[in-house]
Amino acid sequence: MTDDSEALTRADADPAVDWDARAASFDDEPDHGLRDPLTRRAWAERLRTWLPGRPSDVLDLGCGTGSLALLAAEQGHRVTGVDSSPAMIDLARAKLAGRDAVFLLGDAAAPPVGEQRFDVVLVRHLLWALPDPGRALRHWRGLLRPSGRLVLVEGVWGTLTPVGIPAGTLTDLLAPLAEQVRVERLSEDAVLWGKEVEDERYAVVAVVA
Template sequence: MSERTDERRDIVGDGPVPARVDWDAQAASFDEEPDHGLRDPGVRAAWAERLRSWLPQPPGDLLDIGCGTGSLSLLAAEQGHRATGVDRSPAMVERARAELAGRDTVLLVGDAAAPPVREGCFDTVRVRHLLWALPDPGRALLRPAGRLVLVEGVWGGVMPVGIPVDRLTMLLGPLTHHIRIERLSGDDRLWGREVNDERYAVVAMV
């Protein structure tokens, strides 16, 4: 997950789940997770392949909400997109700026629910593992002029957190005219290991 809140809301369960974590302190080790840092060539290639199929052609302007250390923004930039990344952690954004130095990108510190950008000036909004943590996830869905690319899921056995695909598609219903769902749990290449929980992508045209 690239963007975090100090108190996350358990969308699957019955109430808020406290999660007091200093994400600035986590920035130095954040990329050690295979799907965060994309350091393994196979994992990196798998995400690059998925992004290529999700993002528009020709390349355009991409808003990456909850960009973390910028690994997916970098992949998008390598494919020709002009990426603007937003994360509430200054340390994450600092690392993203170092990672994307020299690229046609902008990295900003800001709230995912109200990114410090002008609405309507992006072809695509991409969000990964973030909407479930927002008190009002619908607010982050009202921004692109073209498409939304949302990678979400449900994690945990005893007290699961996340946003199920049926709830997300319900939120998207009034905003979109076409929704494509891709199940990602079965593609171990994306995660660098086998996963058994629900992970999916939604590509929605707005």
């Protein structure tokens, strides 16, 4: 990863970043916008293995412009997306117009979904930046139906000043919450990122009781 992209990753984690101002260019990153057909297909194939085979209710937290939400909807799932940026939410609603999807403005750590429960909580590149990841995981676990699953895409980004959450740390946090925890390494799949990467990137699928 170059110094520039490392700086971008660090900015992404900063709660002071003006996400509304960055929304228009957010999808320019290959793994954000999924505009390249090969990258889009790669994420769709991964998502298909992480989500249930039957139509399910998916809660996409920190949904951004809705790229993963769109893939999930295309695979027959009902999606609720949550993001703190009104501009991101507007783009996600436009991207999924006509789909079985709802987008809510709110805090991903404590999403405004009331008593609604889901089959999947899907989170990409968000958990590690929260002040208390363990607390967020416990809250998200409570939003799942029996046998639901947490699908968490995370990593440790950068080579000069790494930031993120190692897979081992995340699996330790999930151990008291889930019956099954599976880690899938993603660093070696350059198509997912639109480039070769040298840092740690992975997905965790955790199935609860």
